[in-house]
Amino acid sequence: MTSEAVAEFDKVERVYRMGSQQVYALNGVTFDIKRGQYWSIMGASGSGKSTLLNLLGCLDRPTSGTYKLAGRDVNTLDDDELSATRSKKLGFIFQSYNLIPQLNVLDNIMVPLFYQDDWGDADLARAHMLASRMGLSDRIDHRPTELSGGQQQRVAIARALVNDPELILADEATGNLDSQTAKEILDLFDELSSEGKTLVFVTHEAHVAERASHVLRMKDGRIEDMRQQSRVGERA
Amino acid sequence: MIRSPLLRTIRTGIHSLMLHKLRSMLTTLGVLFGTSSVISMLAIGEGASYEAQEQIKLLGSQNVILRSVKPPDNPNSSSNSRVITYGITDADFQRIEQTFPGVGHVVPVRMLQQEIRVADRALNPRLMATTPLYQEVTGRLLWEGRFISKEDERNLSNVCVLGTEVARYLFPFESALGQRVKIGSDYFTVVGTLAPRISQSGTPAAPGTEVTGEIFIPFQTARQWFGKLQVKRRAGSRTMEQVDLHEVVIEVTDPKSVPYVAAATREMLQRFHKTPDYEVVVPLELLARAEETKRIFSIVLGSIAGISLLVGGIGIMNVMLATVTERTREIGIRRALGAKRRDIVTQFLVETVCLSVGGGLMGVALGLAIPLVVEHFADMRTIVTLSAPVLAFTISAGTGVLFGIYPAWRAAAMDPVEALRHE
Numbered sequence: 001m002t003s004e005a006v007a008e009f010d011k012v013e014r015v016y017r018m019g020s021q022q023v024y025a026l027n028g029v030t031f032d033i034k035r036g037q038y039w040s041i042m043g044a045s046g047s048g049k050s051t052l053l054n055l056l057g058c059l060d061r062p063t064s065g066t067y068k069l070a071g072r073d074v075n076t077l078d079d080d081e082l083s084a085t086r087s088k089k090l091g092f093i094f095q096s097y098n099l100i101p102q103l104n105v106l107d108n109i110m111v112p113l114f115y116q117d118d119w120g121d122a123d124l125a126r127a128h129m130l131a132s133r134m135g136l137s138d139r140i141d142h143r144p145t146e147l148s149g150g151q152q153q154r155v156a157i158a159r160a161l162v163n164d165p166e167l168i169l170a171d172e173a174t175g176n177l178d179s180q181t182a183k184e185i186l187d188l189f190d191e192l193s194s195e196g197k198t199l200v201f202v203t204h205e206a207h208v209a210e211r212a213s214h215v216l217r218m219k220d221g222r223i224e225d226m227r228q229q230s231r232v233g234e235r236a
Numbered sequence: 237m238i239r240s241p242l243l244r245t246i247r248t249g250i251h252s253l254m255l256h257k258l259r260s261m262l263t264t265l266g267v268l269f270g271t272s273s274v275i276s277m278l279a280i281g282e283g284a285s286y287e288a289q290e291q292i293k294l295l296g297s298q299n300v301i302l303r304s305v306k307p308p309d310n311p312n313s314s315s316n317s318r319v320i321t322y323g324i325t326d327a328d329f330q331r332i333e334q335t336f337p338g339v340g341h342v343v344p345v346r347m348l349q350q351e352i353r354v355a356d357r358a359l360n361p362r363l364m365a366t367t368p369l370y371q372e373v374t375g376r377l378l379w380e381g382r383f384i385s386k387e388d389e390r391n392l393s394n395v396c397v398l399g400t401e402v403a404r405y406l407f408p409f410e411s412a413l414g415q416r417v418k419i420g421s422d423y424f425t426v427v428g429t430l431a432p433r434i435s436q437s438g439t440p441a442a443p444g445t446e447v448t449g450e451i452f453i454p455f456q457t458a459r460q461w462f463g464k465l466q467v468k469r470r471a472g473s474r475t476m477e478q479v480d481l482h483e484v485v486i487e488v489t490d491p492k493s494v495p496y497v498a499a500a501t502r503e504m505l506q507r508f509h510k511t512p513d514y515e516v517v518v519p520l521e522l523l524a525r526a527e528e529t530k531r532i533f534s535i536v537l538g539s540i541a542g543i544s545l546l547v548g549g550i551g552i553m554n555v556m557l558a559t560v561t562e563r564t565r566e567i568g569i570r571r572a573l574g575a576k577r578r579d580i581v582t583q584f585l586v587e588t589v590c591l592s593v594g595g596g597l598m599g600v601a602l603g604l605a606i607p608l609v610v611e612h613f614a615d616m617r618t619i620v621t622l623s624a625p626v627l628a629f630t631i632s633a634g635t636g637v638l639f640g641i642y643p644a645w646r647a648a649a650m651d652p653v654e655a656l657r658h659e
Contacts, residue, residue, distance in 0.1 A: 059656070060653055079577060080578075083574050084576070086571075086573065087574020087575075092573065099569075100566055101566075102251040102254075103248065107248075163574075
């Protein structure tokens, strides 16, 4: 496993103004995510984990400190460059799937590519390949509303993989699923991790966090605890 | 899989609109009715003005027409058997003929009140006594035979030329040429018939129905037989009118000098007539007035069209603003997946333009159909010029762009994080 850093946080602060008060959502967060690692971020609501995820996903910028994604300082990027970064280097998986209702499964998978200037037959083939890997080959023309929750989340995972991102961000990705489906999805994440993908999984469930190689606990905008762990998947 | 980003955006936009079919349909109605009303109103206006212009052109654009007008009854003259003398006189006619430069032809016309009869068929058409030049000046075309000639004038011949309707009515099954027609108490030989002015419906008038038409006899012949005095009998009273000439048509050689001839004629008549017992009709002036009317009509129409399209545009903007709010989450997702602000702008602008263009296209279809219906049921002439649908459609599409900009900008200005959190 290489030790190349995909995401580097250096004394990152994110401050919100609430009237005259300054609220530190993140207060001096420093850590690195290296290629191929599987991170789990935990914490109570209001601990700053959502803010951290937004920063990791280039949806937001630090107030101070630096965040480098694949070696580039996010603070130096303008809005369009941030968009381009999201479409090329990041994959998002959300709790409520967040598929686009008017598009069919294949189009939903391909949305990140649509916002890139150039994509070709190889990308289209890749989208088909991902759909079949997720067991959706026969659903490619269906609308999201015609799919079960588990299937929708699989579409979202395929969408997160279609641009071969540097970093995959999952936000409570199993939160809306029943335990059996959730287990299938988590197995899928293990599989992706073992293929060398870099994953970040925000969760508040301990059994989900157990599967990750690193766990980061947030509290009041600071890192409470950060450790490497032997993975449940590896033990099994 | 569609490769072109714009085409794909358009397809996605149509899909999005199809998710709410009724709402999209209702939204397009404003533009639809705006567009169709512009096209159909323009068509009706164009048709009406065309007809007016055609009628004016029949009078001849190089002509100045003088008409005798009976002055309002003078209450002081109580006697009901007095002879009323009014109108354009022979002296006027001679003055015009002799003194005006730039005048080509001057043609006198007298109207006569006489019954026309062939066997048991009788008519009261417009019986006009005139000179050979009349045909040339008014540009009337002959159907058969010839018009009144100079020889007829000189010899005081009893000849006549029939208008189409009169000829059809009096001689429905045979040629009128060479037939004899009784006018008043004298017989006249038909030497020619005129072609119809405008091609009208081909059915001849049924016997007994009112036939209006014209019949022409030589001017000097009429003077000889019927004199200048006309007796009108009306319920117990009898009025006598003495009118030299009912109409004088002046043809001006150079079209540019029509206004000067008209002005000079007016001035001259004013000097010799104490009461206004005449009118001067200048087709060219009427034409100019018709143009002016049409221009005002166009401005009014343009304003109405503008207002209705404005209302349609506001309707679209209203719905699009609601749509943007409703789809905040979708915007957040798209932004998270890499959409740039301008991608979001394009997406919503395309949807708005789809709405307005859709409404515009349906409006053009409806706007082309309405004139046909009007023409069929209201018997009005309508003219659809190519520019009307093109203009209406362009404006409706432009409305979409104009009123789509703000909602699209609102959508693009959203913070991705906020938008994603939106329920």
